[in-house]
Amino acid sequence: MILPMARPTPLSGFPEWLPGDRAVERAVIDSLRRTFELHGFSEIETRAVEPVTQLTQQGETSKEVYVISRLHDESGGGEARLGLHFDLTVPLARYVLEHAGQLVFPFKRYQIQKVWRGERPQDGRFREFYQADIDVIGAQELPFHYEVELPLVMAEALTALPLPPIRMVVNNRKVAEGFYRGIGIEDVPATLRAVDKLAKIGSEAVIAELVEAKIASAAQAEQVLALAKINGSDESVAQRVHDLGVSSELLSEGLSELTALITAAHERLPGVIAADLSIARGLDYYTGSVFETTLEGHEDLGSICSGGRYDSLARAGNRIYPGVGLSIGVSRLVARMLSADMVRINRAVPTVVLVALAAEEERGAAQGIAHTLRQRGIAADVAPTAAKFGRQIRHADRLGIPYVWFPGRDGEPDEVKDIRSGDQVAATATTWQPPSQDLRQHLVPGEVPGTD
C-alpha cells in the first residue's frame, strides 16, 4: 500500500498520543481497572453502535450523535439506523435488558471505552474520548447502601492516581424535591434549573429568575437559596436543613440518606466527600444521590467524575432495573495530567535492555540473549543495525531504554551498561536482573507534581 500525502494535520477533537503519552493513559486506565476489580466489578464492553432511536431519547444530547452509514449502502435503507454511543449508560441499559436472563443481580460492572460526541471541539472538549464507568444494577430493587459504596470506589480510584486532591460533592434529589414541595413549590425541575445557575449568575439573579418566572414567591425563593448554601461533611448538614423549619417525609428520607453517605465517607476517606446542597446538575433525571467531582487547582476542568442514582435505568414490561453509577471522563483528565505535567512515564518504550550488535552475522546470537531475557520477563530488543556502539547507545538513549547489553566475544563474558550512570558490569542473560523500578513502564511525578 502506498499512501502518498502531504503531512496530515490533526483532526480537532480527536486526541491522539505519542507512545510515551499513550503509556501514561494506559497506566491511568490500568490503575482504574485495578481498583474497580478489587471491589468486585466485572468488565463488559458493548458494541460502539446503538439504534439511533435509542440514542435520541434524551433530547439534549441527540444533536451530538454521530450516525453511521455504509459508503455504498445496498440495503435500500431497510436496516435500522445506527449511531455511535455518546456515553456508556445507554448501552448499559440496553445490555442489561438484552442479557437480563444471563446476569446475576445486583450486577456490578465496569466499562472503559471510547465514546463519541459530535460537538464543537472547543474548550478542550473532545469528539472521541475514553469514559470509565462503574454501575451497580438491581433487578426490581437496589438497596441504598450502593449509593454509599460507589462514590467511595470512585474516590479511591481517583486518589490512587497521581493527582492533586479531589473533592467530591454530593446532593440528593429527595432533599431538594422534599424541601421545595415542603415550602409549596410545584415546579421542581424548573427550580433545579434555576439553582443550577447559582455559581454562574449569583444568588440575586437566581431569586429574580424564580420570582419572575412565577416558579416561587420571593419568600420561597429565599428559602431555596438558603438550602443551596448549606454544605459540609458531618451531621450538622441535616441539622442546618432542619433549622430552616421545613419538613416533609421525602425531605427526611433524603436527609437521612445524605447523612449516612457523608458519615460513611468521612470514616473511610476523610476530607474527600462532602454534601453540597447547591448541586442541581443531574437532579432532574437522577432520583436519589447525585455526585460531582473537581480537582483542586483545576476547577476549570469542570466535574471529572459524575453520576447518581436512577430508580429506573431500564424497564421492560413490568421489570425495572434501578441503578447507581459514576463516570470518569478519562481522556480529558489524562490530557490535563499531561499538559499540566502532573505525571510522566519512566520511559516511552517497554524495552528494558537493548542488545548491541558488533556485526550483522551475530544477530542470531543477540536474539538468543534477548530471548533468554524475555523468558525471564525482561523486555528486550536487538539493535536495528550493527552500527558503531556509540550510535547503538544513542538509539537506546533516544528511546529511554536504560540498559545496553554487549555480547562477549572470543570467550569474554557478556557485559551490561546502565547508560544513565555509565556503569558497566559483567552479566549473564540467565541470571541478570534489573532493579525492580526499571522492570516495567510506570508513572513518575512530572515537573509539577500533582500531589505537591
Add this chain to the structure above:
Amino acid sequence: MILPMARPTPLSGFPEWLPGDRAVERAVIDSLRRTFELHGFSEIETRAVEPVTQLTQQGETSKEVYVISRLHDESGGGEARLGLHFDLTVPLARYVLEHAGQLVFPFKRYQIQKVWRGERPQDGRFREFYQADIDVIGAQELPFHYEVELPLVMAEALTALPLPPIRMVVNNRKVAEGFYRGIGIEDVPATLRAVDKLAKIGSEAVIAELVEAKIASAAQAEQVLALAKINGSDESVAQRVHDLGVSSELLSEGLSELTALITAAHERLPGVIAADLSIARGLDYYTGSVFETTLEGHEDLGSICSGGRYDSLARAGNRIYPGVGLSIGVSRLVARMLSADMVRINRAVPTVVLVALAAEEERGAAQGIAHTLRQRGIAADVAPTAAKFGRQIRHADRLGIPYVWFPGRDGEPDEVKDIRSGDQVAATATTWQPPSQDLRQHLVPGEVPGTD
C-alpha cells in the same frame, strides 16, 4: 433516565460478550500485549476515524467503509467527510506521517483496537471487531531481518495462547515475480490472482484460466503450478525451485530471503513456520515476505494472522516509510475459542472473597474486612443484603466467587469458607492469603482443550 423497550435483539455482526466471556477476551488481549511488550513494541492508539478520501484509496474495501455524520449537521458540509477505520494499517501510515518528527525509527509499535467493516455479517464475519497489529516502520530503509523477526513474534504470541497448534506459512513476492518473469510471464498480478484460486478450484482450472486469458502458455502455466506446489521448512525449498531450471536476480534474492526466514524460524520455533509457494494472497500489494496462519482443526476460520512487507507503507514528498507488519483478527479468534470451548475463565467476576452479612447494621464492619483484603490485593465484595447465609453462599456460587468470609460475632474469630470444598477455617483479614491460582481471573482449559 428511563429506557422503556421490549427486550432488544442483538445486532448481527456486532459481537458482545457476557462478563465471563469478556474476561476470556481480555486475558487473550493481555497475553498478546505482554508478548509484544517483551519484544519492545510500544503501544499506540489512533482515533477511530480517518478522512474518507484516505480510507477509499484501496478499491476493494471502500464499499465496506462506514461514514459518520452528525445527526443534525450544522456545518453546511464544510467539514471533511470522516469514516471509521476498517483496519489499523491505514491509520498507522497516517500516524507515522503526522508524527514522523517525534518518532524514533525503526518505529516498533503494536496496536489493539476495534475496526469496523460494513460487510454482510455472514459466515461469522463481524462488522465490529478487535485487531491486534504489530509493525516495524523504517524511515527511508528497513533491514530485511525484521521480516524474520516479526512473524516469530506473532508465532510466539499465538503459541502463548491456549490454542491448537498454529501453522504459519510464508511466501515472498520476489520469488513469485522473479520466477514468473524468469519464464517470460509479464502479467504478474493476474498470475497471482489465478494461483490464489488453487486451493478452491484445483490445478487444472488454474492452468486453464492462465492459458485462456493468455496470461501464460501451457508450458508456462505448468511451471507456475510446479512452483506453487513447493513447500517445506528447510533449505530444500530453494533447491527444489532451482531444480525447475529458472533463474533471475530477483528470484535468487527472494529465495535467499525465504531460506533465511524459514531457517531462523526452525531454530527458534521448530514446526511452526514453513514456506508455501502457493500463497498468493497479498502478494499483489506486499513487496517481500507475506504471511498467513491457520489453526489446526479450524482451517475453516481462514487466516487468523496475516501480514507482510511493504516497501512503501507511506510516503510524503521524497520521504518513504517501508514496513513489515502482521495482524491478528482477535474477535474471530476469541469467538472460536469460546464456541469450540477451547478455553474458559476460572470465574466470571474478579472477586475472590464475598464477605457475608449477619445483619444490615454490620455492613460497615464487613466493608472494613473487605477493605483490609483489598489493600492486600485480594478482590473482595460484601453481600448485597443480609439474607440468610445459605442465600449469600448461593449468590457467591452463582458468580463463581470461591470464598465466603464470615465475620466473627461476640469475640469469636472470623472464618472463611471455600465454597467449592466446603472447608471452613478461622482467618484474619490482615494475614489470610488465598492460593495463588485463586487470586486472579485466568484462563483454564475448556471441555475440548485446544492443546489436546
